[in-house]
Amino acid sequence: MELRAFFGPDASGPVIKSKVDLDLNRSPFIREKIDVLLDGDTAADITKKAGSIDLGEKTFKVIFVKINDLLPHEKVEYGERMAIERAIGWEIVGEADLKNPDYLFGIVAYGGRWYLGRYRKNERVWTKHVKKPREYSTALSARDARAIANIAVPNPAGIRAVDPCCGIGTVLVEALSMGIHIEGRDINPLVVDGSRENIAYFGLEGNVTLGSIEDTKAHYDVAIIDMPYNLYTHSTPAEQQSILINARRIADRLVVVSVDPIEEMVQKAGFTIQDHCIAKKGTFSRRILVCN
Known part of the structure; x- marks a missing residue:
């Protein structure tokens, strides 16, 4: 019901794509969100485009979002998820920092496409x-x-x-x-x-x-x-x-x-x-x- 109130009567999980700019911490149920910067047909497409992100001297970390709408036979195993994170990280202009980054980026699959953007986690x-x-x-x-x-x-x-x-x-x-x-x-x-x-x-x-x-x-x-x-x-x-x-x-x-x-x-x-x-x-x- 909360999803429908925020995003419209057809909203349902586990992933929602919306233009509504919601303060994530309002919801006790929504775990995370991505403010989309790039999209593509595959994760490889995102990797190619990631070089357009220039953070200067700022630090960053890339996270593969586990909650997605990939079919069971399309699920990405741990090793491949790590490889995708590293590949995108190599392209972004900035300094990688896995412990205390200035920016978090998330990559997720939804509706047959892949998306990369600023990652935010619910602070509960x-x-x-x-x-x-x-x-x-x-x-x-x-x-x-x-x-x-x-x-x-x-x-x-x-x-x-x-x-x-x-x-x-x-x-x-x-x-x-x-x-x-x-x-x-x-x-x-x-x-x-x-x-x-x-x-x-x-x-x-x-x-x-x-x-x-x-x-x-x-x-x-x-x-x-x-x-x-x-x-x-x-x-x-x-x-x-x-x-x-x-x-x-x-x-x-x-x-x-x-x-x-x-x-x-x-x-x-x-x-x-x-x-x-x-x-x-x-x-x-x-x-x-x-x-x-």
Whole structure:
């Protein structure tokens, strides 16, 4: 779902070619990317063209990207991968440095062609948010919360988001850390305090207020709702329906998470389901629905 949110409805792995200039560290799932500089029909074609890259006195390293769409009988073994890396390295103008290079270049096969470009690896910055001063076991994982924030707001520019049942702020922390303009709200004063503490702990700034979604007056581009279901904030089916109806009132789009089937409730509230998936954390399974 995150891939589709970033790159369009037809996006699927393991390799995607796109003109979208994505900050790699936003995603908890995308491992690496190449900013393409050269392409060719074969790795040998890339080697011939690599001499056009002039780094002066800067150092570099070439990496053969193992994740590609080569068929099983086309797979390149370790020795050949090393040979391709060396051949390209000989052509690039600069100084090779395998330990601490100024530039990393990656070569990958995709769609019957080969590509060489600046290589970047995901630094998994979201893992710093796993341990929070305030948390409970049934909360969304930091990984899932980050993906959900991305699904809701793939492009933050000019977008106002709200999490009106924010709990301890797992989604808020991930969204705020990515520069998403999001506000939080909850009817439970204990979790509101916990959310504020978690946000401040990571040096972030965000507005979290005490109150119900029914009392919300502002309008937002998108709402993210992890349906209340735990011992701290439980909701009945009627209360869940009210949450969804008010989400329709205050937001143009909705990304909703639920441990129970709520598709009928979502549609009754006036939303159309555009995409969906199941996320698991231990014994918990959650439905994630993207709605317009």
